[in-house]
Amino acid sequence: MPKTKDTNDFLLRTMKTFDKNQPMWIGMHDKDKEGTIVWEDGSKVLTWGNFEWTNGGLFGVAEDCFALDPYNGKWHDYGCSNTGLLTTLGITPNSKLPFICQYLIKKGQAGSDRGGQGKDNFDN
Structure with missing residues (x-):
């Protein structure tokens, strides 16, 4: 979750x-309200x-989830189902939009073998 500019910039560099080259879900939504x-x-x-204030649908009723755009580094709102976004991007609907995983590391866990958890994972 890119809660700071530094984290957002890190994620953008990592994506590159x-x-x-397609947006990634970042764990932000307005589904509840x-x-x-x-x-x-x-x-x-x-x-x-x-x-991204110019994407034409910010706070749109059907656009409740946000993704990080790799080209401008901005957050865009999209429908949470992926289908509308994927079609717009020219990706077949049974493809999945990638997402960013975040694992919280508790004191004493850094460096321990967690079975691959805690590493960046850009695959679904």
């Missing part, structure tokens, strides 16, 4: 490193926002 945007952990988006 792995040659990801239109216009009240929250992170997947339930916290509100308050201190820093990177919204």
Whole structure:
């Protein structure tokens, strides 16, 4: 969840490193209450926002989930089902839009063998 500009920039650089040229879900939505945007952990988006205000549908009723655009680094709102976004991007509907996984590391876990958890994972 890119809650800071530094995290957003890191994710954008990582997307480019792995040659990801399509938006990725970032764990932010307003599914529960239109216009009240929250992170997947339930916290509100308050201190820093990177919204693309010109995408024509911000706070649209059917556009409740947000993805990071690899070309401009902005957050765009899309329908959560992937289908509308995928069709718009010219991707077949049975393809999946990638997502960004985040694992919280607790004190004492860094460096321990967690079976691959905690690493960046850009595959579905």
